[in-house]
Amino acid sequence: MKRAVIIAMGLCMLLGVVSFQKSAAAAASAKPIKIGALFSVTGPASFLGAPEEKTVKMLEEKINAAGGVLGRKIQVIVKDTQGSPEKAVSFAKQLIEEEQVLAIIGPSTTGETMQIKGLCEENKMILVSCAAAESITNPVAKYVFKTPQKDSQAVTWIYNIMKDLGISKIAVVTSNDGFGNQGKLQLEAAAADHGIEILVNEVYDKQATDLTDILTKVKGTAGVQAVVNWSIVPAQSIVAKNMKQIGLDVPLFQSHGFGNPKYVEQAGVAAEGTLFPAGRLLVVGELPDDHPQKALLAAYKKDYETKYEENVSTFGGHAYDALTVVVEGIKKAGSIDRDKVRDAIESLKGFAGTAGIFNFSPEDHTGLGLDAFDMMTVKDGKFSLYKK
Amino acid sequence: MRQGDLILQYFLSGITKGSIYAVVAIGFNLIYSATGILNFAQGEFVMLGGMVAVTLAFFLPLPVAVAAAVLIVALVGGLLELVFFRRLRRHSLLHMVIITIGLSIVIQEAALHVWDEKVRSLPYFTGNEISSVHLFGAAISPQVLWVLATVGVTVVLLHGFLKYTMRGRAMRACSSNPEAAMLAGINIPNMRTLSFVLSAALGAMAGCVISPITMTHYEMGSGLAIKGFSAAILGGLGNPMAAVLGGLLVGVLEAFSVSVLPAAYNDVTAFAILLLVLFVRPHGLLGRPAGESVREF
Numbered sequence: 001m002k003r004a005v006i007i008a009m010g011l012c013m014l015l016g017v018v019s020f021q022k023s024a025a026a027a028a029s030a031k032p033i034k035i036g037a038l039f040s041v042t043g044p045a046s047f048l049g050a051p052e053e054k055t056v057k058m059l060e061e062k063i064n065a066a067g068g069v070l071g072r073k074i075q076v077i078v079k080d081t082q083g084s085p086e087k088a089v090s091f092a093k094q095l096i097e098e099e100q101v102l103a104i105i106g107p108s109t110t111g112e113t114m115q116i117k118g119l120c121e122e123n124k125m126i127l128v129s130c131a132a133a134e135s136i137t138n139p140v141a142k143y144v145f146k147t148p149q150k151d152s153q154a155v156t157w158i159y160n161i162m163k164d165l166g167i168s169k170i171a172v173v174t175s176n177d178g179f180g181n182q183g184k185l186q187l188e189a190a191a192a193d194h195g196i197e198i199l200v201n202e203v204y205d206k207q208a209t210d211l212t213d214i215l216t217k218v219k220g221t222a223g224v225q226a227v228v229n230w231s232i233v234p235a236q237s238i239v240a241k242n243m244k245q246i247g248l249d250v251p252l253f254q255s256h257g258f259g260n261p262k263y264v265e266q267a268g269v270a271a272e273g274t275l276f277p278a279g280r281l282l283v284v285g286e287l288p289d290d291h292p293q294k295a296l297l298a299a300y301k302k303d304y305e306t307k308y309e310e311n312v313s314t315f316g317g318h319a320y321d322a323l324t325v326v327v328e329g330i331k332k333a334g335s336i337d338r339d340k341v342r343d344a345i346e347s348l349k350g351f352a353g354t355a356g357i358f359n360f361s362p363e364d365h366t367g368l369g370l371d372a373f374d375m376m377t378v379k380d381g382k383f384s385l386y387k388k
Numbered sequence: 389m390r391q392g393d394l395i396l397q398y399f400l401s402g403i404t405k406g407s408i409y410a411v412v413a414i415g416f417n418l419i420y421s422a423t424g425i426l427n428f429a430q431g432e433f434v435m436l437g438g439m440v441a442v443t444l445a446f447f448l449p450l451p452v453a454v455a456a457a458v459l460i461v462a463l464v465g466g467l468l469e470l471v472f473f474r475r476l477r478r479h480s481l482l483h484m485v486i487i488t489i490g491l492s493i494v495i496q497e498a499a500l501h502v503w504d505e506k507v508r509s510l511p512y513f514t515g516n517e518i519s520s521v522h523l524f525g526a527a528i529s530p531q532v533l534w535v536l537a538t539v540g541v542t543v544v545l546l547h548g549f550l551k552y553t554m555r556g557r558a559m560r561a562c563s564s565n566p567e568a569a570m571l572a573g574i575n576i577p578n579m580r581t582l583s584f585v586l587s588a589a590l591g592a593m594a595g596c597v598i599s600p601i602t603m604t605h606y607e608m609g610s611g612l613a614i615k616g617f618s619a620a621i622l623g624g625l626g627n628p629m630a631a632v633l634g635g636l637l638v639g640v641l642e643a644f645s646v647s648v649l650p651a652a653y654n655d656v657t658a659f660a661i662l663l664l665v666l667f668v669r670p671h672g673l674l675g676r677p678a679g680e681s682v683r684e685f
Contacts, residue, residue, distance in 0.1 A: 044607065046505030176652060203652045207611050209408070209602035212401035213646040213654075220394040220647075234507045234603055244518035245529040246397060266507060266603060268517035
């Protein structure tokens with residue numbers, strides 16, 4: 001009996017030593033650094049998520065081909081949320097608890113990001129969102145960052161251009177999703193300061209297929225000088241077409257959500273003259289050679305367009321920035337300790353991304369100034385810098 | 389804008405929406421009439437029609453692409469009946485309806501994999517994105533006229549087919565009294581397959597004509613199915629004419645509701661009125677009460 005116990009104990013020890021050695025060996029061979037990504041690759045917001053996923057996959061290959069970060073490869077685990085906040089929450093839990101990733105990039109939409117903001121904060125998980133709304137980083141949450149320009153800045157750009165054009169009475173139409181709702185709030189909040197009066201203020205379903213009724217209302221309201229549409233759904237093209245079809249002849253302003261050539265293609269000639277603020281990725285050819293973003297933007301555009309044979313969009317750029325921010329954070333921190341990486345991200349300054357020059361600080365987790373935007377227009381079916 | 393013109397513009401906007409609902413609702417009716425099944429995959433036929441046509445339009449002229457798309461989707465419809473519903477005849481109607489919901493999800497996912505998540509559309513049949521037909525002080529896209537014409541021609545052809553051809557009469561017979569039809573030597577399962585083929589073809593045709601207006605993507609089917617279904621119910625199930633009336637009515641109601649209420653209440657108005665009508669006339673506006681004549685066209 002005694003002997004049996006001793007043998008058993010011996011065996012246990014042996015097993016223990018073997019398994020210990022195994023894990024030690026694994027650690028030494030440098031496992032890849034895991035980074036989670038939540039994108040709505042399919043579903044109604046797929047025109048955000050699909051280019052984001054493609055961009056991240058491309059960038060992951062590129063970084064690993066160049067030797068990775070801190071001598072280790074990175075592994076980006078992409079989950080398709082289909083634009084659903086519920087799925088975003090459960091995938092976020094999975095990434096935090098099961099995959100134990102270092103940081104999460106995404107989600108693609110504001111609605112999803114707001115759902116997991118608290119979750120990431122609680123778990124001290126770095127989140128670098130690719131969604132645009134102000135509320136993601138205002139108030140600042142310690143672990144939550146975002147890479148797209150703020151929607152309040154987009155509103156400021158639109159209102160400033162309106163002032164130049166002598167427009168003061170406008171109609172606002174927005175989609176009934178997170179992005180539309182946040183835009184509506186910002187447009188309403190900033191209107192008075194810029195001397196703008198909103199005469200018609202309508203919300204439409206995010207799956208709307210025809211908006212002539214709402215635009216008829218706009219047409220029937222005396223004094224409307226311009227229409228602002230705020231959405232990221234295909235309705236952006238529908239608004240442009242319907243306005244022309246019912247003969248509503250005022251300028252159309254769109255949000256920075258219009259930055260996908262697909263919308264211009266779908267709206268055809270109806271998109272001509274549409275005005276919207278966006279990052280410079282769309283007009284990289286028009287930038288002066290000494291612009292700090294020029295080389296980066298040109299390289300990203302070329303890589304993406306050769307690899308995937310489709311036009312680059314600003315949305316993919318947000319994912320590019322998000323992954324780069326995390327990687328830069330790891331490099332700067334010199335470790336994969338999550339808190340150290342977070343501190344490093346917060347102290348990134350003068351870092352050129354696709355959206356603009358990032359200057360993060362403890363008070364500002366977006367890091368982009370008003371100059372990250374420029375006013376764009378559509379000319380001959382192409383995006384072009386708007387010149388007064 | 390003058391008040392009169394404004395009302396006309398709202399009306400035309402309603403017609404635009406309504407014609408889309410109507411063209412989907414007709415397909416609902418046909419299968420319901422012949423089989424008693426409410427086919428919730430009807431919206432998927434519409435989506436498939438649009439998707440196939442857009443794909444074919446890359447290397448075929450537009451009319452040929454549309455015709456081919458209609459043919460292909462009609463085959464798919466027939467195949468679905470042969471593979472699923474013919475084998476499941478013994479199950480209750482409720483089972484069948486649930487199977488159609490399942491099928492619609494499967495078709496959607498399949499479409500996502502075959503194509504992708506992107507929005508696409510056929511070119512406008514006449515004119516382009518900014519052309520419009522003027523009617524007094526209001527304007528409408530020429531594509532809406534195409535949709536209306538399609539609805540009109542379809543209804544007339546369908547009516548002629550069901551009333552005056554042998555096969556059409558046989559189809560009506562097996563809907564109003566299957567046993568008697570069987571005794572008269574009508575092959576009921578084949579008639580059911582035919583109703584799926586026709587309905588899928590109608591759906592695909594609808595998917596092509598509305599594509600320039602609504603744009604086509606893999607998810608468009610379910611939303612259309614719900615609106616088309618309400619239109620069919622409002623008009624009275626089992627009557628293609630009623631479906632057209634129901635569709636146009638839902639569309640116009642939605643448009644005028646925007647004139648007084650915020651657009652966000654759009655669906656609320658449409659469905660509230662649908663409920664009201666159903667309280668007063670449970671069989672729809674033009675439908676006949678059950679029992680008097682079951683599923684007569």
